[in-house]
Amino acid sequence: MTTLFILNKPPYQSEQTKEALDMALSLAAFDSRVALLFAGDGVWNLVEDQAPKQQGMKEFTRLYKGLDLYDIEELYVEQTALENYQLTEENLMIPIQSVHCDAEFIQRFAQVICL
């Protein structure tokens, strides 16, 4: 049984992405299976060379590079969102599978949480 977290907000505009990630990490720490989907504006979480410290923010997105430590290995990015923002794999900080977020994709998960 896998819980999919949909991260569809940009990283620093609100606390929502960080809070969703915290919840995902804690489920994973308790041996629940967790998957992450970066969709819509959420793809900006994955872009390399972020400098939030210039605005006094914490660079929590570094955590994406260490998700294997939490046994979170199912990572997806929405293909359409990458295209909309003209981003390619080279712009992203981790290797990640791009997917089409249709019903067939969502139905693979027992639970879906989007804060």
Added chain:
Amino acid sequence: MSASFAILVSGSPYTSQAHLSAQSFIEALYQEGQEVSRVFFYSDAVYVANNLQSPPNDEPNWHLRWKELAAKYEFKLQACVSVSLKRGLLSAEEAELNELNQFNVSAPFDISGLGEWAESSINGDRVVHFA
């Protein structure tokens, strides 16, 4: 055997419909003979745990409504500790730990770790999320 429901509320009490919808859903569940294991408040939903909120008499008091509903059906009300502390919601215990001389969260609202929420998932509770 009826399944147990774990309710996740993340919408703010006064700028979303999350609390009204969650409470209506819980009433309906109990009328159908189902049970709720816990209501877990996350993100801006934790503001509802503040026991100082004082809306006008003819407007809904979501804090009070949760208290009444939890007393009626005996389920837990849990506000996530990390997001609560950040937003200035502290129980007497948390206030002491953080060396603050005031607190605004008390029973039946409980300040709980995310581990409590993870437990719902482990127990196989059916999760319904109100944002």
